[in-house]
Amino acid sequence: MEKENESKTEQQEQDQVEAFKVPLVIQLTDDEKCMWKNLSVEESKRLARENAKDIIACGFDISRTFIFSDFDYVGGAFYENMVKVAKCVTYNKVVGIFGFTGEDHIGKISFPPVQAVPSFPSSFPHLFSGKDKLRCLIPCAIDQDPYFRMTRDVAPRLGYNKPALIESLFFPALQGETGKMSASDANSAIYVTDSPKDIKNKVNRYAFSGGQDSVENHRKYGANLEVDIPFKYLSFFLEDDEELEHIRKEYGSGRMLTGEVKKKLIDVLTELVERHRAARAAVTDEMVDAFMAVRPLPNMFN
Known part of the structure; x- marks a missing residue:
């Protein structure tokens, strides 16, 4: 399915919240869409809100869930952690991990720290102030693995715990394992x-x-x-x-x-x-705003 890996990841996240009664932070990488898919900033932000509606429709608990858009949230403590990560990863290393070439724009090369730092509690002071030693569990599709292998390498150097991952596979295209899902088909x-x-x-x-x-x-x-x-x-x-x-x-x-x-x-x-x-039809713009509001979650561990 076109959204299969996203949907599978969303279900895994929901199952973990219900099983462990822990806070859940969901990153919407609208900036990544903008840089990799050649979309405008405005269109990328619009699509992020549409993605948020699909996520909310899965039944997440608003008292334990914070959804954020990179375009809206990056700054402050989050950006501080981005800079710390960036200083730990050389250009040669990021090229080796992600396969960037001389034809890629610098936005792609600078993006990995943005994906990395939601692994660290201090990136969200409104949620985890004074809880810098919390461990992060990341359910993700297997194509995201390079980002978090990089993060696991950097985390101890910054005094943070390494994040753990649950990785899901991509669904095959309907035409078979040798085929590839494509938005154009x-x-x-x-x-x-x-x-x-x-x-x-x-x-x-x-x-x-x-x-x-x-x-x-x-x-x-x-x-x-x-x-x-x-x-x-x-x-x-x-x-x-x-x-x-x-x-x-x-x-x-x-x-x-x-x-x-x-x-x-x-x-x-x-x-x-x-x-x-x-x-999804029942999810309103006001509900999206509520899930994405920067706010404390006082009952997130109850």
Whole structure:
């Protein structure tokens, strides 16, 4: 899904808040969008607020959650930590980590400290004043790993604890593991804005199947679950582990056909997207402002 890694990360963050009853800080890197996607500052900020609505729709607890935009928040103690990190990382090292070239503008080269310092409690004095030794757990997509490997290297030199990570994989494109999701190809992913008809059409037409080329062969050899996209998506989105294991055995043995698995995926995705659409429609601009307000969270550990 186009927003699959973001959605997965959001769900992981929500699960951790509910499990551990800890404060959650969510960074919206609208400046990164501006620099990497060649968007205007205004458009990047608009998209960040739209992202915030999707996040809030997942059901986060406002008494423990602070969402911030880099364009709006960077300064003060946050910027002080950025400078400290920047002084610890040489140009050669950042090139080695991120693969920057002489053609990249300097904004990209200067960005890594912005991603790094939300790992440090002192970047948020309105939340964690006097709690500089708190440990940070970061659920993120695997493409963000270089930023936090850099952060883990720098943190002890600045007197901070190293952040810990929970990394999620990218969902494969509907066309298969060798394909790539692309915003320019609407059929490579399922969007949270897709209608039930869109979802059904995309899954039936574009979701790569590991089934055999005929029913006879399928019954004989079964599906190749290593390449089957509908099953891979079900492994992420089907909450019933027993049902997923049943599908694994039946489909892998050939007793269940590709059409049956695709139908199950369509049902699961349609219900998920419709539920999210309804929750997001209830998120107002005032709610976004409330989550993004710089404020203490007195009950964040209760």
